[in-house]
Amino acid sequence: MEGGEGGDRTPRVAVAAFILKGSSVLLGKRLSEIGKDTFALPGGRLEFGESFEECASREVKEETGLDIQKIEVMTVVNSVQPDAQRPSHFVTVIVRAVLSDPGQIPVNVEPDKCSGWAWHEWDSLPDPLFKPLEVLVSSGFNPFSCSP
Numbered sequence: 001m002e003g004g005e006g007g008d009r010t011p012r013v014a015v016a017a018f019i020l021k022g023s024s025v026l027l028g029k030r031l032s033e034i035g036k037d038t039f040a041l042p043g044g045r046l047e048f049g050e051s052f053e054e055c056a057s058r059e060v061k062e063e064t065g066l067d068i069q070k071i072e073v074m075t076v077v078n079s080v081q082p083d084a085q086r087p088s089h090f091v092t093v094i095v096r097a098v099l100s101d102p103g104q105i106p107v108n109v110e111p112d113k114c115s116g117w118a119w120h121e122w123d124s125l126p127d128p129l130f131k132p133l134e135v136l137v138s139s140g141f142n143p144f145s146c147s148p
Ligand SMILES: Nc1nc2c([nH]c(=O)n2[C@H]2C[C@H](O)[C@@H](COP(=O)(O)OP(=O)(O)OP(=O)(O)O)O2)c(=O)[nH]1
Pocket: 004, 014, 015, 016, 032, 034, 040, 041, 042, 043, 044, 045, 046, 077, 079, 090, 092, 130, 132, 133
């Protein structure tokens, strides 16, 4: 195994993106082992040499087909799951961004990892959220109102 799924106990860096459209954000239900059947942001692991913005842009494109712009780093979350079947620890950089072209429609490019992407009004997010996202939202974080 590559170890990228957290099979070893090395902390990893990831980037996840709030794509803002009107008062909605894009979420997809995860099918991967970590956080199965929970709603999460598009995102993934930082590759060697990448900036956070490059990683956000690449992961969003790879997972949704969307092009984003105005990428801003907002906060960072420490996501530790020490007791999972496959323990994992991600330091996740949270960014926000908007669509390069507001008319773009998300495509489920990786149907083995996600059951589909949809826009959700910030005031009525779906349940259950991916645990680290749930913790972030419960803490009062709001990608629409905070300054980077
Ligand atoms: N996708 C996503 N990841 C998040 C969020 N919050 C958060 O802490 N993470 C952390 C935990 C995830 O296990 C980790 C990596 O994202 P991922 O699980 O989607 O990784 P991935 O398979 O797309 O990675 P890759 O192989 O494409 O590089 O980022 C979130 O809302 N969405």
